[in-house]
Amino acid sequence: MKCRDATRTLSAAQERPLVLGEQVALQLHLAMCSSCRNFRRQVTFLRQSMQAYARRTGEGPDAVSAEDRDASQ
Amino acid sequence: MSSQGDPDAVAANAAARAADPLGDTQFVEDLRRRMLRFATLQLSDPHLAEDAVQEAFIGAMRGSGTFEGRAAYRTWVFAILRHKVADQLRARTRYATNAVDEPPEPDPHPEGFFEPDGHWTEEAAPADWGDPQAALREAQFWRVFEACLDHLPGHQARVFMMREFVELDSREICGAVGISTTNLNVSLHRARLRLRNCLEEHWFAEGAPRA
Numbered sequence: 001m002k003c004r005d006a007t008r009t010l011s012a013a014q015e016r017p018l019v020l021g022e023q024v025a026l027q028l029h030l031a032m033c034s035s036c037r038n039f040r041r042q043v044t045f046l047r048q049s050m051q052a053y054a055r056r057t058g059e060g061p062d063a064v065s066a067e068d069r070d071a072s073q
Numbered sequence: 074m075s076s077q078g079d080p081d082a083v084a085a086n087a088a089a090r091a092a093d094p095l096g097d098t099q100f101v102e103d104l105r106r107r108m109l110r111f112a113t114l115q116l117s118d119p120h121l122a123e124d125a126v127q128e129a130f131i132g133a134m135r136g137s138g139t140f141e142g143r144a145a146y147r148t149w150v151f152a153i154l155r156h157k158v159a160d161q162l163r164a165r166t167r168y169a170t171n172a173v174d175e176p177p178e179p180d181p182h183p184e185g186f187f188e189p190d191g192h193w194t195e196e197a198a199p200a201d202w203g204d205p206q207a208a209l210r211e212a213q214f215w216r217v218f219e220a221c222l223d224h225l226p227g228h229q230a231r232v233f234m235m236r237e238f239v240e241l242d243s244r245e246i247c248g249a250v251g252i253s254t255t256n257l258n259v260s261l262h263r264a265r266l267r268l269r270n271c272l273e274e275h276w277f278a279e280g281a282p283r284a
Contacts, residue, residue, distance in 0.1 A: 001189025011262040015236075015243045038199035042269045045205045050237035052209050053218065054155065056148060 001029040006036045010043055094146040104147055105130075108154050114231055115158045115239065125161065129154035159239045166248030186266055197270060202277040213283060214276060221271035225264055232257055233264035 001009075006029045009022050018026065040047050095101055112122035132152040144174060185196035193199070208214040226234060235246045247257055275281055 003193045004187045004191040008262050011265050035193050035198040038201055054238050
C-alpha cells in the first residue's frame with residue numbers, strides 16, 4: 001500500500017467499517033509512514049471541527065464581542 | 074465612538090439589539106446571505122433555497138423568542154435551516170430513481186499531492202499539527218477554516234458539507250445527488266486532502282500566515 005491508497009482507505013474509514021484486508025494493509029503502512037499517521041489524526045480532526053463549526057455556524061467564540069466592537073464604531 | 078456617548082443610552086441600545094436581533098438590518102442581511110449561499114449549494118435550486126431560508130426565519134420566530142444576543146440567534150436560525158435542508162435532501166432520496174452516475178469531475182490538484190509512485194510529494198506530506206483542538210478556541214482559526222471550505226470545488230464542497238455539516242450518511246447523499254458510493258468516496262477523499270492541505274498551509278504549518 002502507498003500513501004495515496006492509504007489516504008483513500010483512511011477517508012473511506014470515515015464512511016464505513018473497513019474489511020479485514022484493508023485494516024491489515026493500512027496498519028502495515030501506518031507503522032512505517034509518519035505522514036499518513038498525521039493524515040489519520042487530521043481526518044478525525046476535520047470531522048470534529050466540522051461538528052464544532054455546525055454548532056457555531058462559522059463564527060468564532062468571540063463573535064459576540066466582535067459584533068459589539070463593530071456596532072460601537 | 075461609544076466612549077463619548079451617554080453610557081446609559083449605549084447600554085440601552087446594546088440591550089435592544091440583543092433583545093431583537095431582527096431589528097438590525099445589516100445583521101439580518103448578512104445572515105440571510107450566508108444562509109442562502111449554503112442552502113443554494115446544498116439544494117441546487119435558488120427558489121427552494123429562498124423558501125427554506127424564509128421558513129427558517131419564520132421557524133425561529135415561532136421559537137422561544139428570546140436569545141442571548143445575535144450569536145445565539147444566528148446559531149439557532151442556522152440550525153433550523155440545516156434541519157430543513159436535511160429533510161429536503163432525504164425526501165429526494167426516496168424519489169431518486171436510477172440516476173445517471175457521471176464520473177467525478179476531474180480534479181488534478183489532489184493527485185498533485187502525490188508522486189507518480191503514490192508517495193506524498195515533499196511539500197504535501199502532512200506535518201504534525203500538535204494539539205489542533207486548541208485552534209477551535211481561536212476566532213481567527215474559524216475565518217481560515219471557512220475560507221478553506223469556500224475554496225473547495227463546487228461538487229466537493231456540496232457533498233463534503235452534506236456529509237459533515239448536514240450530517241447525512243453516505244447512502245442518503247448518493248440518493249439525493251444521484252451518484253454511486255464510489256463517486257462519493259472519490260469526492261470526499263479529494264475534499265479531505267484539499268481541506269487538510271489548506272489548513273496546514275494557512276494555519277498549522279510553522280510560519281503559516283494565520284490569516
